[in-house]
Amino acid sequence: MLKLSDVRKVFNAGKPNECIAVDGVSLSIEPGKITAFTGPSGSGKTTLLTLAGCMARPTSGRIWLDGREITSLPERFLTEIRRETFGFIFQQFNLIKGLTTLENVMLPAYPTGKKFSALRKRALELLDLFGLAQKATAQVEWLSGGEAQRAATARALINDPKVIIADEPTAHLDSHLSNEFMEIVQGLNRQGKTVILASHDPIVHESDAVTTIVMMRDGKVERVT
């Protein structure tokens, strides 16, 4: 489904603070599986995740999505791919403060031009699925860590994407909530969603649900198991 070939990402190239975040990574990510990028802090997991999710362009190398080379696509097409193919769950959740939980969940679907009432219905269904129906009209800053995590997951699913991308999804959760999140991930995977996670939390990469573990160090893939 996703194929990366000799992908390299350099930040601040040519400057004294140049940083090679991803260094010549070649990788295939199978559809319908749960893949976890793991490794120590600064190993390049998050950067690789953003490259795979079309949130950043590689400095060099190529990325294919379903056989289509996407590295050289204009920004407009990358946005479309982000919207239709990927659902993102960020480390800091990145819910927009001041908006309600319901509005946050609906947000990725606004540019699709779907009817507001239909969007609202789908968002409410998702919130209900994640046990947040009661919090639909609450502003997101009032949600607990676990609730914010589930709201972010609901938002990632609003456009019914094929791939769910989650960056350190359990970083702000206790063990119980982390396990709960992994159950949700497993459920999504059972529905046919491909899941890509970046995490150094053992609860994630030691979970039975994870099918492929990509171990990273210093921007390179150390091993794939």
Place this chain on the structure above:
Amino acid sequence: MNRWIEKQKNIVDFTLSSLLRRKGKNIALWLVYTLIVFVLASVMFFTHALKREAAIVLQDAPEIVVQRVVAGRHEMMPLNYLEKLSGIKGVTGAKPRLWGYYFYSSAKANYTVMAPEGFGHKEGNVMIGAGVARRHMINKGDTMWFNAADGTALKFTIAAMLPTESELLSSDLILVTATDFRRLFGIPDGYATDLALTVRNPRELSTIAAKITSLLPDTRPITREEILRTYDAVFSWRQGIMLAVLFGALLAFVILAWDKASGLSAEEKKEIGILKAIGWETSDVIVVKFWEGAVVSLSAFAAGVLLAYVHVFFSSAVLFEPVLKGWSVLYPKFRLTPFVSAYQVTTLFFLTVIPYTAATIIPSWRAATVDPDAQVR
């Protein structure tokens, strides 16, 4: 098409909730913006209305006014000068004028008193301007008392009010009969304040003025052009002050726009990054920011223009009064006739709304074209 409409509706919905989220900041911004537009519009409305009033004043002004001068001071004009002036080639008519100023001590106001030809009311009757009526709180049928030059008290009945087409012209005006005028100021028959001449060909004005000076060396001819220049000097001086106010307001606006253009807050940048990351296009983000800017600037523009209209035309530009209205030029208080042209409003619109909206869009566009991961991390 339906999808496009739904998309726009969704985006507008998000814009409105964005504005409400930053209520405090947006209200403060709106207030500053309204204040600046108010000052700019007030300056513009005031100067244009004043110029228009001046044009009305000059419309009926005689081509040449001849005054008698003794020791450099304006003196009463003997009426026998009329014959000599009427004889000058090119002069088609000469009429005596009776006018002067009366200081009404109890009202602490200086009024212009005139005895026009064809006054149309009997002796003992006067017509007064709106400013006089307001000052004395009097109306048609009421009476006014004046102290004549010989110390006697003269009683006048208000026969009618002057039309308010131009208050600049008529606000402080009191019209009386020639007999009452002479009695009030002690001017004997056979004298007038000055003489007004009409001329067949305006190009000959300077030639005729030269002839008047040589024929009657103790007189001073004042052409309409000279009056125009005096008015221009008066208005230009005032416009200079207004320009200073205008410059200040524009500077404030530039600072406001620059503040918007020079960058977004970290929170706003992050928000744009999130929107991009979850699938919003750069153009969607720009549309949101455009509407945010447009809602603030258009509503502030409308409020500022409306307030300026009320300020200039209903409260007599009360905030500018101490600077703009000299005691001797525009006294007593007058109200400008409302006059606003589409040109003025359009100019103001292009000076404020357009640059502000652009200033709102540019930093958002810059933020939206950066890879979303840079702002979301």
